[in-house]
Amino acid sequence: AQSVAQPEDQVNVAEGNPLTVKCTYSVSGNPYLFWYVQYPNRGLQFLLKYITGDNLVKGSYGFEAEFNKSQTSFHLKKPSALVSDSALYFCAVREAYSGAGSYQLTFGKGTKLSVIP
Amino acid sequence: DSGVTQTPKHLITATGQRVTLRCSPRSGDLSVYWYQQSLDQGLQFLIQYYNGEERAKGNILERFSAQQFPDLHSELNLSSLELGDSALYFCASSVEGLARGNEQFFGPGTRLTVL
Numbered sequence: 001a002q003s004v005a006q007p008e009d010q011v012n013v014a015e016g017n018p019l020t021v022k023c024t025y026s027v028s029g030n031p032y033l034f035w036y037v038q039y040p041n042r043g044l045q046f047l048l049k050y051i052t053g054d055n056l057v058k059g060s061y062g063f064e065a066e067f068n069k070s071q072t073s074f075h076l077k078k079p080s081a082l083v084s085d086s087a088l089y090f091c092a093v094r095e096a097y098s099g100a101g102s103y104q105l106t107f108g109k110g111t112k113l114s115v116i117p
Numbered sequence: 118d119s120g121v122t123q124t125p126k127h128l129i130t131a132t133g134q135r136v137t138l139r140c141s142p143r144s145g146d147l148s149v150y151w152y153q154q155s156l157d158q159g160l161q162f163l164i165q166y167y168n169g170e171e172r173a174k175g176n177i178l179e180r181f182s183a184q185q186f187p188d189l190h191s192e193l194n195l196s197s198l199e200l201g202d203s204a205l206y207f208c209a210s211s212v213e214g215l216a217r218g219n220e221q222f223f224g225p226g227t228r229l230t231v232l
Contacts, residue, residue: 032218034220036223042225042226043119043121043207043223043224043225043226044160044207044209044223045119045223046220046221046222046223049218049220051218090160094218096218104150104162104165104173104175105150105162105221106162107159107160107162108159109159110159110160
């Protein structure tokens with residue numbers, strides 16, 4: 001079984017400061033990891049993913065995430081937060097290969113990011 | 118805009134009723150996923166279809182069913198509705214590849230309110 005933990009329900013950060021949204025995962029084999037963002041009354045938007053290769057992944061809107069296999073973590077980061085980054089952030093995981101051909105994602109509970117002007 | 122469309126945007130109905138939610142995937146995507154998002158349960162995977170066939174089932178109630186049609190659009194049918202079924206229902210689609218980490222693209226969702 002696969003699972004994702006986002007230990008913080010809410011993260012508050014001042015505009016211009018760096019931000020980190022934490023994610024840890026559990027999966028049987030190699031993981032594929034994803035970050036999505038959800039703005040109020042909108043669907044989820046894909047931000048970035050880790051499949052293989054460089055542990056530091058760069059994505060949309062200046063976000064990046066670092067894959068750490070030993071700590072089973074995939075924290076989302078941004079060097080300088082904007083007020084417009086305020087939203088709900090979801091981390092998701094799936095196994096790299098599923099013999100049954102299912103590629104369902106398991107999502108964390110979400111972390112609400114508030115960037116304070 | 119993700120390219121995934123869902124209709125209707127809002128649905129208000131009464132307990133005991135049946136509703137159908139519709140999803141059109143991105144052009145070229147063969148796989149469709151349905152999710153339920155509620156405040157207490159978070160984002161829960163319901164069911165996946167690939168090119169017309171059911172591929173995986175998650176936390177889907179027996180009162181719920183889905184199908185994917187030859188034109189690849191999908192419908193989620195919810196019957197004998199209960200108050201607790203009130204939620205946002207999302208459809209997502211992806212290109213399938215055996216060892217490729219294709220991301221899922223989400224539609225805007227259908228907000229279901231059961232009164």
